[in-house]
Amino acid sequence: MKLNHFLIFILLLVLSLSSENLLVPEYLKANIVYYNGFEKEDGKGEINKWKIGEKFNKNNIIPEGFIGKAYLSKANWKDGVILKSDLISPHNPISISVWWALKEDHKEGGSFEILCFNGKGFISCFVRGGGGDPWCALKKPAGVLQVYYFGGGLENINGIYHYDIMNTLNLKSKKWNNTFLVITNGIEISLYHNGKKFGKWTLSRPLTENDLIKTLSFGFAWGEEIIIDEIFIYNRPLKDEEIEEYNKMITGLKDIILK
Numbered sequence: 001m002k003l004n005h006f007l008i009f010i011l012l013l014v015l016s017l018s019s020e021n022l023l024v025p026e027y028l029k030a031n032i033v034y035y036n037g038f039e040k041e042d043g044k045g046e047i048n049k050w051k052i053g054e055k056f057n058k059n060n061i062i063p064e065g066f067i068g069k070a071y072l073s074k075a076n077w078k079d080g081v082i083l084k085s086d087l088i089s090p091h092n093p094i095s096i097s098v099w100w101a102l103k104e105d106h107k108e109g110g111s112f113e114i115l116c117f118n119g120k121g122f123i124s125c126f127v128r129g130g131g132g133d134p135w136c137a138l139k140k141p142a143g144v145l146q147v148y149y150f151g152g153g154l155e156n157i158n159g160i161y162h163y164d165i166m167n168t169l170n171l172k173s174k175k176w177n178n179t180f181l182v183i184t185n186g187i188e189i190s191l192y193h194n195g196k197k198f199g200k201w202t203l204s205r206p207l208t209e210n211d212l213i214k215t216l217s218f219g220f221a222w223g224e225e226i227i228i229d230e231i232f233i234y235n236r237p238l239k240d241e242e243i244e245e246y247n248k249m250i251t252g253l254k255d256i257i258l259k
Contacts, residue, residue: 119213195247
């Protein structure tokens with residue numbers, strides 16, 4: 001046990017010393033434009049090449065993260081992580097990765113948001129359903145990727161990508177999952193959990209600057225508290241095999257350290 005604690009300490013020390021030692025495949029590092037592991041004293045991003053505006057409650061930073069510290073989004077509409085920039089708009093090539101865990105076990109009828117783009121409408125990834133949830137008639141908690149009205153003839157999408165998400169993702173207390181959202185040419189949206197593709201949607205028209213999608217949020221809770229860590233934004237669409245490799249590398253290293 002002492003050896004395990006020592007290895008964890010060394011890993012965290014390396015991560016804190018230099019952003020060059022980020023736990024991503026070497027060839028992806030040049031594409032990172034934003035990274036936040038919530039290790040800085042003020043909680044702001046360790047890498048912020050796009051000078052993205054950051055808004056969150058630094059009092060919500062907790063020590064029990066995926067690696068090191070993390071951010072606890074409490075069960076209200078005020079405590080998520082908000083990033084804002086003209087460059088963050090999904091009409092540009094972009095990939096977003098985040099590690100997340102629920103504070104308590106997910107219960108049917110509960111709900112939570114993982115991430116969301118906001119502008120004249122929204123692109124949101126969340127979990128809802130079951131247990132008498134008044135929002136919908138889903139019999140069990142489902143994973144949803146929703147696109148809602150950006151004007152100019154853009155068709156809304158209710159992308160229910162999994163009808164029994166509790167049997168696919170680990171939604172127990174403090175069990176970590178990774179989500180990737182990849183947007184290509186402003187028109188194709190791909191969603192991945194833990195290295196596997198769960199869905200791909202094609203918009204009825206490409207997103208543009210006129211959609212004013214300048215805000216990206218993480219962990220706005222709808223009743224269930226969610227822990228957010230290791231936010232990455234890349235300036236290009238990542239490929240299936242790159243996302244799979246990243247997840248294998250991270251989970252493999254973490255398994256070795258925690259054994």
